Amino acid sequence: MATLEHSVPRTAGGLLEWFTSVDHKKIGILYLSSALVFFVLSGILALVMRSELAQPGLQLVDRQTYAQLFTMHGTGMMFFFGTPMVIGLANYFVPLHIGAPDVAFPRLNAFAFWLTLAGAVMAFAGFLTATGAAAFGWTAYAPLSGDAYSPGTGADLWIIGVALSGVAGVLAAVNLLATIFGMRAPGMSMLRMSIFNWNIVVTSILIAFSFPALTVALALLWADRNLGSSFFEPAGGGDPVLYQHLFWFFGHPEVYILILPFFGIVTEIIPVFSRKPVFGYKGFVFATLLIGAYSFSVWAHHMFTTGAVDGPFFSATSMLIAVPTGIKFFNWIGTMWGGKIRFQTPMLFCAGFLFMFLMGGITGVFLASPPLDYFVHDTYYVVAHLHYVLFGGSVFAMFAGLYYWIPKMSGRMLSEGLGKLHFVLLLVGMNAAFFPMHQLGIDGMQRRIPDYPASFGYAQENLVSTAGAFLIALAVLVFFINLFVSLRRGPLAGDDPWGGYTLEWATTSPPPHHNFHRLPPIRSARPVFDERRENAQAGPEGGSP
Amino acid sequence: MTRLVRPISCMALLVMVGASACVPQAPSVQGRAVNQLYGIFAVIASIIFVVTAALIALSMLRYRAKPSDDALPAQFEGNVKLELIWFAIPTVIVVVLFILTLQKLDVVTERAPDPESIIEVDAYQWGWSFTYRGEGVNISGGPHNDPELVVPIDRAVAFEISAEDVQHSFYLPRLLIKRDAIPGRTNRVDVEIDEPGRYIGKCAEFCGLLHAEMNFVVRAVPPLEYRAWLNERKQDDGNA
Ligand code: HEM
Ligand SMILES: [Cu+2]
């Protein structure tokens, strides 16, 4: 330990410390905080969209503004909320889970965070320019995103901002991989790692191999816009479909980057609250690796309607991905089966996750079938599907993780009562907001439209959906009130409020600067559980370590 | 357990009916193939959803902690045989869905050897231009002036789709079909409508400011009427 004390530079105190710190826990909290800020910002953009769509006619915003809204909502949620949230949670808990004092490259870690934030601010700064923010969707398909059809600084700020945060993601991923492969405590073999860590291993590999494709796509797009090249301009011999290939070679792994870590969180919480070990540890690891491998072979399922890709091949690989996902579902059920489940807030959110993600996963199989995709592609059916996966899946699991881990990070428990209220409001709101969208898509409502004629018969579902969106906003407000009140006045958490299994529960809440004063012996994937049980068997006097 | 089979299968039936009834019956050969495929997917998906959701709910209800009971439950760590079974079940389902997909994919992408007409679709910001190949007839228009093209029923019509500026997408919601309009490329879709009527068409790929307004109408009429319309249009266009 003494040598490590030297390798990490001292940091200043007070507020300044947050800007200069290279401690993985501080950087983790910075990531989480900025991710939550962009969750709220992008959520507010969504509320404006939903208000505009509540009834036929253009009431609130004009068409150009609406295009900026859905572009920056999608961009903010994917790049500046989702990915940083994942990296933030990994930052805080990977070193703790493997019994390490910090990440492998603390300075690089801080650099990656500030680069992400710079990118996010840059992309959103488009709103301050004369022509507004980028307005070509979070996918930025060429040639629409080229200089001829999207002039204006907002578009260039978007390209550079997203590219910067992508590069930062790669740096963070490499750092996490180096940490996991190089800094595990004695006894922490790969097959004793938490399932959360396994998911971070696969996620980091996905980031490291998929984000470069995005960087290339954006660099070429930038060159087309600013240097007069024509990589994606048909007039100059380029091909718009090439852009789609590059984008989705990144984009599909990206959706697994936004879901695998949350699978990991759920797989940590369900066993603890069922008071059993995870059912089928190796099955989970195998399924995670399989999903990671498959996720690089399915990208063109987003491109069936281009008519330029091999439908049967990409359909087959996409459907196959349902298999490892199915394994996980049954292993979660197996974990609860025969347990004694305590339904505190983290477990409630896991329950919500299971039902909502099931729904999103199933509609995904429909979209993997080209004839059905020709039918519902680019309609609200897809918007429904993606929010069941990313909101019902990732966001529910994120809240499960926050209720579970904020006591560790802050030393104080969140309120159970407010937590349950938050859960109920969110569950009702999310289904009201997104379930009717399936029917809207089937009835032919395209995505990315600010308005629809009354004669199309979309008004009712849209009104329900908008009401649901405001319920979601209320639920999120309850969460922040809970956070605000509990962090000041919540009951003290102690080291291990939930009867946890993994090493973060073997240290204080919050953990000291180098994480552990002592580590329990690591003989299984549940070192803290093992030690607790040995102490109990040795009797109240005997078991002190 | 057995007393749960009935409520669960009733639920499954209900969800199935609901899920498959929400798709309108399409008035075309290709659309009906999509209808059938969606129906089968909906049935299988409903069964999977209800059974899995019931298992999740059952395990949660049955194994929730009793307030006074502090003893540790049995600590079993898995069962390889069970895991292999639930590896096999989704694999089989997925293979079945894939085979069904392949069959219907042939129907919806099949090209008629001798279509009644070939209509060149050219999408632009913001509007559509439809050219009846070899007939010298063109119909075009944009927002507030939706173009209306006429096609025969009971005959295959081929659409050759491209775009002039950015990407658009040729979308006929009631016929359950769409295909992208991409500058520099041509996509072909064949449609055989069998019910006369006016079907709304839209642009499905975001293409800028007036994307939502890029509508058009396909009017399907009996073949004789179609020929008459075509001749009339030819003369009109010729005189113009
Ligand atoms: C806070 C609640 C949310 C609401 C009410 C909401 C609502 C919407 C709506 C209405 C659209 C469609 C806009 C359109 O096509 O015109 C949309 C698009 C989208 N949403 Fe959300 N959303 C929410 C949360 C999220 C979350 C948590 C994520 C991801 C982590 C997300 C990711 C996306 C993406 C990627 C798009 C596509 C944007 C595009 O078309 O370029 N949303 N959302
Ligand atoms: Cu995908």
Ligand SMILES: [Cu+2]
């Ligand atoms: Cu369009």
